[in-house]
Amino acid sequence: MTTTIDVSGVSKSFGGVVANREVSLSVNTGTITGLIGPNGSGKTTLFNSIVGYHPIDSGSIKFESSEISELSVQQIARRGLLRTFQQTRIYGAMNGVENMLISLPHRKMSIWDALKTFTREDYERADHLLEFVGLYEKRMLKSGDLSFGQQKLLEFAMALMNEPTCLLLDEPTAGINPTLINGLIDRLKRANSEFGITLFVIEHNMRVIMNLAENIYCLAHGELLAQGTPDEIQNDQRVIDAYLGAH
Numbered sequence: 001m002t003t004t005i006d007v008s009g010v011s012k013s014f015g016g017v018v019a020n021r022e023v024s025l026s027v028n029t030g031t032i033t034g035l036i037g038p039n040g041s042g043k044t045t046l047f048n049s050i051v052g053y054h055p056i057d058s059g060s061i062k063f064e065s066s067e068i069s070e071l072s073v074q075q076i077a078r079r080g081l082l083r084t085f086q087q088t089r090i091y092g093a094m095n096g097v098e099n100m101l102i103s104l105p106h107r108k109m110s111i112w113d114a115l116k117t118f119t120r121e122d123y124e125r126a127d128h129l130l131e132f133v134g135l136y137e138k139r140m141l142k143s144g145d146l147s148f149g150q151q152k153l154l155e156f157a158m159a160l161m162n163e164p165t166c167l168l169l170d171e172p173t174a175g176i177n178p179t180l181i182n183g184l185i186d187r188l189k190r191a192n193s194e195f196g197i198t199l200f201v202i203e204h205n206m207r208v209i210m211n212l213a214e215n216i217y218c219l220a221h222g223e224l225l226a227q228g229t230p231d232e233i234q235n236d237q238r239v240i241d242a243y244l245g246a247h
């Protein structure tokens with residue numbers, strides 16, 4: 001089994017707050033791996049460290065076997081490692097297709113000017129991926145008028161537009177109604193199985209993550225508490241005490 005992400009002994013503090021302490025974990029290539037833990041346990045911080053959003057204090061982060069902890073967000077994204085955010089980052093005034101296009105790297109110019117630079121293939125791929133996430137009919141609507149759940153689906157499609165080999169998803173189902181959640185789980189599984197994208201997913205919804213991930217890590221107080229299959233994690237007394245019991 002090869003690994004796509006290798007985190008080894010990573011620590012990160014903000015002032016006096018230790019957000020991650022000596023965290024080591026790995027994401028196997030081609031899998032869906034989960035990350036759970038109470039609020040404030042350091043999950044988002046770890047994602048930010050992996051994608052180069054801020055420097056780490058110590059440790060090593062490897063992507064496809066090469067060290068990336070000194071690289072910028074843009075350099076890491078170019079290698080095919082991308083993330084989505086807890087809060088969606090779409091332009092409400094633009095429609096779905098336009099948001100898809102400007103999610104591609106473009107030269108420093110106004111986003112409206114940038115839209116003129118994309119090729120017909122770019123437009124076709126945007127349409128195809130919007131269809132994949134179930135937003136084809138709504139692709140010409142102002143994105144600000146989509147429901148929150150639809151905006152999350154759009155953000156997922158925008159990440160796919162960049163053809164990642166690995167995607168980090170921060171609470172993809174948060175704030176989405178149950179009907180859309182099932183559709184989203186299905187899309188995440190298909191992105192993994194059909195497009196071969198390795199997924200690393202932070203998730204609060206236990207039904208979702210147990211259904212989605214084959215391997216799950218649990219953080220508590222910034223430290224790795226446990227790792228295992230969904231079955232092992234659900235029955236791990238430390239995880240129950242620190243997280244599931246209060247859930």
Ligand SMILES: Nc1ncnc2c1ncn2[C@@H]1O[C@H](COP(=O)(O)OP(=O)(O)O)[C@@H](O)[C@H]1O
Pocket residue numbers: 014017018019037038039040041042043044045046
């Ligand atoms: N940019 C930041 N500045 C200061 N403290 C931060 C920052 N980001 C995160 N933290 C702190 O680090 C800890 C872990 O936060 P976070 O990684 O967001 O946890 P989680 O995603 O598991 O809820 C929290 O105590 C949080 O307040």
Ligand SMILES: [Mg+2]
Pocket residue numbers: 043044045086
């Ligand atoms: Mg978080």
